[in-house]
Amino acid sequence: MKHTTMKKMIAFALATVMLVALCSCGGGNGGESAASEAFKLGGTGPLTGGAAIYGNAAKNGAQIAVDEINAEGGIQFELKYEDDAHDAEKAVNAYNALKDWGMQISLGSVTSAPANATSAEGFADRIFSLTPSASAPTVIEGKDNMFQMCFLDYPTQGGASAQYISDMALGEKIGIIWKNDEDYSTGLRNSFVDKAAELGLNVVAESTFTEGNNDFSVQLTEMQNAGADLVFLPMYYQPASLIFSQANAMGYAPKWFGVDGMDGILTMEGFDPTLAEGVMLLTPFNADSTDEATQAFVAKYQELYNEIPNQFAADAYDCVYAYKQALEAAGATPDMTAEQLNDLMIEQFTSMSFDGLTGTGMTWDSTGAVSKSAHGMVIQDGAYVGLD
């Protein structure tokens, strides 16, 4: 009896000590650590799980930019990424962890569903956010301090693709395969179809698929039976690679037209580039570009992470540099509060023009949407070649 009471008391005492240590530790961190030297930049993204490729790319891209900027002296950043596993609920937890850490400005979330959740929090907390890649319009809608870096919000990209196909007279009969349980794909398809109707393009077949689907035989047979000579694929590259290989196995070879999510297909390990020969897409970032800044970035990324950076990495890299430009122009200092920075950033981003890897002369309007141009690319001999 006496023994257990003793044990309980010791346990209680230990718990109290730990609690005190924890509190003082948390407080100490928030108070002293570099608060007056570096801007605390936080972001959430899928670092694990099925979408981890996007989250890690963004994190790595941002890290390269931060290291470069910090090495120059001048403005200093402290970057912290929290894992949201492409899940809205986990993203809010990750966001709260960043807030506790003392995040002053944010890179939002990498993918759209978590970004919808964290942008609502960031709007309420008055923490400015510039997301590298969450392209859903709902991420920025009605939130004055939520900005996007990704190339064209997707309603525009779908329309631009239709315009391009019409201008270049690429296809007579157009088929579309899209993923209807994903905001990204659905948004692109809707804007494509709207624009196609306006331009008088002949859409002869449409077919859908959902997450976890690997068999495209039915969708491709529908396209083939409808006689589609160009198939628009508003999706990420993973399902697209399956479509190419299954179409090849069927002996069906239309022209393929992709979107920015197609970027990355050539760097898939083991992918046979002849399957993607002649695939066209609109993209803002091209790792094979001869542009000096792009080449330096690609070389550094390859050296550090042993792979070719995709568009997510480039967008995140641009985000950090855009922040640098805006913070410098505003004369911001790291001892400012998140709310003060929030107001300065809104002012800067709506008035500045930014040159980065994913475009030159980018500007933002007051809704937070970026305007930059898309380039038509075609895959030839396993590399991107400009169409125009």
Place this chain on the structure above:
Amino acid sequence: MTFLNYLLSGISLGSIYAIIALGYTMVYGIAKMLNFAHGDVIMVGSYICFFAVSRFGLPPVVGVLAAMAVCTVLGILVERLAYKPLRAAPSLAVLITAIGVSYFLQNGAQLLWTPNPKVFPSIVGNGRLALFGGQLTVSHVTLVTIASCVVIMIALTLFTGHTKMGKAMRACSEDKGAAQLMGINVNSTISVTFAIGSGLAAVAGVLLCSAYPNLVPTTGSMPGIKAFTAAVFGGIGSIPGAMLGGILLGVIEIFAKAYISTQLSDAVVFAVLIFVLLVKPAGLLGKKISEKV
């Protein structure tokens, strides 16, 4: 002709489900547990074959054998470390452990091999047969898949029916206690079952990735769930049942996609499953066993 094309796609997809379902059904029949990590063993097998063929340039046959060997060892290890200590525990505890093993394998694969998707090399080749003047095309992968499925089912039926180990397995399946009293080593019988199930998983993984050449750490989870459904559909514990359930499930899935809706195909599959279970609660070929109370 389109109908025949769809039918063939369905049988091909169904054959893959069937091979995976065979693994589920054997383990359930003998160890009376649902090995939810089975889908992830498939994924490991695919990765082993991928590395053997793509990275080390070994011939495909060696790749498949290596995958089978690694998966067999993995199956035995998982059984020894995760399930054997729980043999006397309630079945719910074992089920939860299996889910834990599944997550462990998935995240382990992600750590080891990164989440970046890899494209599986074509083990069978990209050739196709054109029948009826090119109106019907059958890829070699489809043919090999269907043939392997039939061969595996026949071999397993012969094995469980006519060998000493097979008899021991059936005895364990009926009554572990009595089997032990008759001098059967229950533990090693269960280990052999896991070894065979996991070896099959490797074959299923290679066929799955040959047909749908996209390899990520979560490759096995969805086919695993579908195959589990197929095993229940056909009557869990029954080998021909797993085969029949798998093929029917594949055909229903493709037909539902083609003639009803690409979005509702899974819903249709599960609606059929519910209907079958209402009419035949033990599944299509399952034995109805009245529990002694």
